Structure formats: C-alpha cells, structure tokens
Amino acid sequence: xxxxxxxxxxxxxxxxxxxxxxxxxxxxxxxxxxxxxxxxxxxxxxxxxxxxxxxxxxxxxxxxxxxxxxxxxxxxxxxxxxxxxxxxxxxxxxxxxxxxxxxxxxxxxxxxxxxxxxxxxxxxxxxxxxxxxxxxxxxxxxxxxxxxxxxxxxxxxxxxxxxxxxxxxxxxxxxxxxxxxxxxxxxxxxxxxxxxxxxxxxxxxxxxxxxxxxxxxxxxxxxxxxxxxxxxxxxxxxxxxxxxxxxxxxxxxxxxxxxxxxxxxxxxxxxxxxxxxxxxxxxxxxxxxxxxxxxxxxxxxxxxxxxxxxxxxxxxxxxxxxxxxxxxxxxxxxxxxxxxxxxxxxxxxxxxxxxxxxxxxxxxxxxxxxxxxxxxxxxxxxxxxxxxxxxxxxxxxxxxxxxxxxxxxxxxxxxxxxxxxxxxxxxxxxx
Ligand SMILES: [Zn+2]
Numbered sequence: 001x002x003x004x005x006x007x008x009x010x011x012x013x014x015x016x017x018x019x020x021x022x023x024x025x026x027x028x029x030x031x032x033x034x035x036x037x038x039x040x041x042x043x044x045x046x047x048x049x050x051x052x053x054x055x056x057x058x059x060x061x062x063x064x065x066x067x068x069x070x071x072x073x074x075x076x077x078x079x080x081x082x083x084x085x086x087x088x089x090x091x092x093x094x095x096x097x098x099x100x101x102x103x104x105x106x107x108x109x110x111x112x113x114x115x116x117x118x119x120x121x122x123x124x125x126x127x128x129x130x131x132x133x134x135x136x137x138x139x140x141x142x143x144x145x146x147x148x149x150x151x152x153x154x155x156x157x158x159x160x161x162x163x164x165x166x167x168x169x170x171x172x173x174x175x176x177x178x179x180x181x182x183x184x185x186x187x188x189x190x191x192x193x194x195x196x197x198x199x200x201x202x203x204x205x206x207x208x209x210x211x212x213x214x215x216x217x218x219x220x221x222x223x224x225x226x227x228x229x230x231x232x233x234x235x236x237x238x239x240x241x242x243x244x245x246x247x248x249x250x251x252x253x254x255x256x257x258x259x260x261x262x263x264x265x266x267x268x269x270x271x272x273x274x275x276x277x278x279x280x281x282x283x284x285x286x287x288x289x290x291x292x293x294x295x296x297x298x299x300x301x302x303x304x305x306x307x308x309x310x311x312x313x314x315x316x317x318x319x320x321x322x323x324x325x326x327x328x329x330x331x332x333x334x335x336x337x338x339x340x341x342x343x344x345x346x347x348x349x350x351x352x353x354x355x356x357x358x359x360x361x362x363x364x365x366x367x368x369x370x371x372x373x374x375x376x377x378x379x380x381x382x383x384x385x386x387x388x389x390x391x392x393x394x395x396x397x398x399x400x401x402x403x404x405x406x407x408x409x410x411x412x413x414x415x416x417x418x419x420x421x422x423x424x425x426x427x428x429x430x431x
Contacts, residue, residue, distance in 0.1 A: 002107065003044065003061055006071040006081070012036035015077055017101035018068075021087035021108050022046045022061065023252055024132070028279035030371050033068075034082045034098035039371050040067040041279055078102060089128075089255035091115075091274035091387055116262045124262050128255055131191035135251045138165050139188060143245045145181055146404075149411070150241030152234050154178065176417030182408040188248050189401040192258065198398060201347035202405035205302065206421050209413045212309050213427055220305075221431065223314055224414040227301060231325055236297055237407045243290045244400035253284050254397060257390040272374065276386050281369035281376070284393055288354075291396040291403075295351050296334040298403055301410070303328060303340035310343065318343055347402060354396045 005018045014035040020027070027044045042065030063070055071077070083104035085096050090108055113121045145160040157177045161167045164184050172180045189195050212220040227233040256276050260268075304314045304325050315322050319339050328337065341348040366379045375383040412419055418429045 002085075003046075003063075005063055006073055006077050007063075007065075007068040008071055009033045009036060009038070009040065009068050011038045011067070015071055016081050017077065017083040017104065018063075019083055019085045019104060020044050020063075021085075021089065023087075023089045023255075025252070027088040027252070029086050029088050029277045030279040031084050031086055031277055032097070032372065034084050038067075041065065042067065086277050087111075088278045089252055091256050091260055091276055094273055094275055097275075112259060115264070115267050116259070117264060120262045120264075124259060127191045128258065131251055131254070131258075134188055134191065135248070139248060139251075141165070142184055142188065143249070146185060146241050146245055149178065149181055149408075150238040152228075152237065154411075154415075157181065175419055176412055178408055178411050178417055179419045182405065185244075185404055186401065189398065192254065192394070192398055192401075193261070195401060197346075197350055198401040198405065201344070201350070201402050202409065204344055204346040205406050205409050208302070208305055208309055209409055210421070210425050210427065212305055213413070216308060216312075220308065221414060221416070223305070223308060224410060227304065227325070227410075228414060231301075231329060233301060233410070236294070236301065237411065239290075240294055240298070240400070240403045240407050243287060243294055244404050247287050247291070247397040247400050250280075250283065250287070253278065253280060253390075254394055256387065257394040260387050260391060261394070271385055271387055274387065275371075275374055276390065281386075284390070285367060285376075288393045288396050291399055292334070292354055293332075294403055295354065295399055296332075296337050297329070298406055299337050299340045299344075299351070300328045300331075302344065302406065303337070306340065306343045350395065350399060350402070354392060354399055 001022045003020045003022050005020070006015060007018045008015045012033060012035050014033075016034050018031075020029070022044065024046050027046070028041070029044065030039055030041050032038070033040055042063060045062040045064070047060040078101050081101050082098045083101040084098065085092055085104060085106065087108060090111060093111070096104070096106055109121070109125070112124065116124060141160075141163040145157060145164055148154070148157050148160050154177065161177055161180060161184070166187070167180065167184060172183060186195060186199070189198070209220070224233075256278070303317065306318070307314045307316050310318070315324050317323055317328075317340075323331075331337065341351055344351075368377055369375075369386065370377050370383075373383065374386050376386060376389045377383050411417075412422075416422070416427070416429055416431050422429060
C-alpha cells in the first residue's frame with residue numbers, strides 16, 4: 001500500500017506530493033526536497049497488519065515531521081506539483097524523484113520486477129512476506145523465551161517455550177528445552193536466505209564439543225563451568241541474545257539489502273542511481289558493530305576449547321603462544337584474535353564476510369550517513385555506498401544465527417542436555 005500526501009517544505013515553502021510505501025509500524029525516513037534539495041526527515045506510523053497493495057490513504061496512518069507539514073488534498077496540486085516517492089523497505093531509483101505527480105504511480109512490485117526479474121521477484125516477495133508474518137506472529141513469544149535463555153534462567157524456559165507457535169512439534173518434545181529453543185530460533189532466519197552455511201558452522205562446534213568430551217571427559221565440563229562462572233561467558237550469552245533479538249526485531253532494516261542481493265548485474269552496476277530513504281543509520285551501525293565484537297569474543301571462547309581439543313591445554317594457542325583464557329578475553333582487538341578462525345574452516349568465511357566491504361573503522365572512527373551521497377562516510381572521508389553497507393549488515397545479522405547456535409551448544413554441553421547429536425554418538429545425558 002502507498003500512502004499519498006500533499007505537503008509543504010518548511011525551507012522553501014513549496015508544496016509537493018509525497019508518496020510513502022507503507023510497511024507497517026513506525027517508519028523513519030529521509031528525503032531530499034524536490035524543489036530546494038534540503039534534507040527532510042519524517043516518521044510515518046501505520047498500524048501493523050492489514051497493509052494491502054492498493055494506493056490509498058488508510059484511516060490509521062499518522063505522518064509527523066519537523067521539516068515539512070501536511071496540506072489538505074487538492075486536485076490542482078495533483079495536476080501541477082512534482083512528487084517524491086519514499087520506500088523504507090526498497091532502494092528507490094533517484095530518477096523517480098521530482099517527476100510530475102500525475103506520472104508518479106510506480107509500485108514496489110513493479111520496481112522489484114524491474115530490478116530482479118519476474119521469477120526472482122515472486123520468490124523474493126514470498127520471503128519478505130514470510131519474514132513480516134513471522135516478525136508479527138512468531139517473534140514476540142520467541143523473544144521472551146530467548147530472554148530467559150540469555151539470562152541463564154533455564155528452569156522457566158519450558159513454560160515460555162509453550163507459548164511459542166510450533167513449539168509443540170512432537171519430534172522435538174524429547175529433547176532439552178535449550179535445544180528446542182534453538183530449532184525455533186533458527187526458523188526466524190529462514191527468510192533471510194539459506195541457513196545451511198550457519199547450520200554447518202554450528203555443526204563444526206558440535207563436533208568440537210563431542211571431541212573435547214570424548215578426549216577429556218569431565219575436564220571439558222569443568223572448563224565450561226569456569227568460562228560461564230568466572231570468565232564472563234554467561235554475560236556474553238546474554239549479549240548475544242540481546243543483539244540477535246534486536247537485529248530480528250528491526251526486520252524492516254533487512255528488506256532493502258535482501259532485495260539488493262537479488263538485483264541483476266546490470267542494475268547492480270548502477271547502484272549510485274538508487275537511494276535508501278531510511279532514517280536509522282545510527283541504530284543499524286550500532287547493531288552491526290555489536291555483532292562484529294560479539295563474533296570476535298565468541299572466537300576467543302571457541303579458541304580456548306580448540307586449545308583443549310588440539311593441544312590438551314586451554315592456554316596453548318594455534319600460533320604457538322601461551323595465553324591464559326583471561327588474557328585472550330581481555331585482548332579486545334579483533335585482529336589479534338583473527339588467527340583462531342583458521343581452526344574453524346566452516347565458520348571462517350562468513351565471520352570474515354561481516355567485514356567484506358565496510359571497514360572495521362566503523363567501530364573506531366566517527367562514521368556518519370550522508371544522504372545526498374548515499375554513503376557511509378568516516379572522518380577521513382572514506383565512503384562506502386549505503387546499500388553495500390546494508391549488505392554487510394545483513395551478513396552480520398545472519399552471523400547472529402551462528403552466535404546463538406554456539407551459545408546453545410555450549411550451554412547444552414555444560415549440563416549435558418539431551419540432543420539428537422549426543423544420543424547419536426552415545427555421550428552421557430545429564431550431570
Ligand atoms: Zn524545499
């Protein structure tokens with residue numbers, strides 16, 4: 001659904017027609033005034049659900065801005081004014097901006113068909129619809145269950161799980177609540193693209209745990225006890241859950257990069273002709289940075305277990321150095337921990353992919369979003385196209401699936417929770 005408004009720019013005083021694709025919920029957006037070019041910010045609030053594909057002004061919409069104000073609808077303006085089209089869930093062609101209002105009827109569906117082709121668009125819109133539906137109907141109860149897991153409150157977890165749709169799947173009932181929660185959480189990631197790479201990387205961690213327990217028995221559980229009780233792994237688990245749920249909660253920030261990934265090559269080359277009109281860079285950048293740091297710290301914890309597995313001593317590292325667990329955890333520069341990923345060949349490519357184009361500087365320098373340039377710009381003037389940054393962000397959100405999986409497996413290994421994998425390899429259940 002597209003909501004059509006007549007508005008007046010507070011800077012130049014000229015009226016124009018504002019067309020906003022309604023995504024549901026609160027949408028912060030930014031646009032350039034089609035007459036004077038000044039940046040205008042606003043918020044559209046629309047009640048979630050009931051968003052249809054017709055272009056009309058529904059009754060439950062609220063448009064707010066300090067930079068423009070709404071005018072009463074008039075046929076004259078429809079005839080004479082220019083239009084700006086705002087989508088917060090699609091990259092918008094700049095060529096669509098400032099055209100006569102009477103010619104501005106491009107729909108999101110037509111736009112994505114043009115960018116991705118007809119078959120891709122149908123598949124893509126199916127995924128986006130699935131993500132929206134799951135965000136509305138499945139995610140709130142899942143988030144409550146995840147928060148108990150994050151807090152280490154495993155006693156109350158079974159009750160919270162019962163409130164999550166699909167939690168009553170009979171095949172899962174025999175297993176540990178933490179394992180069941182993991183399978184439900186994974187469902188949220190399905191619309192984000194293939195989940196196999198992350199699942200295979202979690203399987204790498206499962207194998208590591210099995211090998212540690214077979215070779216070292218109770219010593220492995222004692223090491224996990226130490227990490228959870230004395231080395232901050234419990235707090236790390238809470239932060240992984242908090243960040244993953246924050247990323248999934250803001251699902252609409254993922255839609256533009258999900259679409260851009262499917263865009264055909266000729267359009268990708270014309271990336272500078274598209275705009276992202278969302279006004280949420282600060283929040284997206286903060287979550288991106290959180291994922292990056294949590295991935296690095298997760299590597300440090302896994303490295304300690306890899307040391308036990310491969311070198312019989314949690315303090316003996318693959319680079320030949322001896323460092324106590326406390327030391328590697330205090331050594332917060334991600335580059336100094338990067339070597340650990342060499343012993344996690346399945347996880348390594350996508351942990352590194354978070355940093356594919358967006359330089360690590362985002363965490364160390366002042367970085368901002370320049371709407372006119374459609375770029376993330378640091379204080380040295382280095383630019384990354386905003387859509388490419390959002391693709392890195394999407395990869396980071398996918399990594400949270402892996403990080404949740406790692407925390408699930410370490411939690412389960414600590415109390416020897418019942419899982420199909422433990423049963424398959426004949427490891428004892430329970431402590
Ligand atoms: Zn203006």
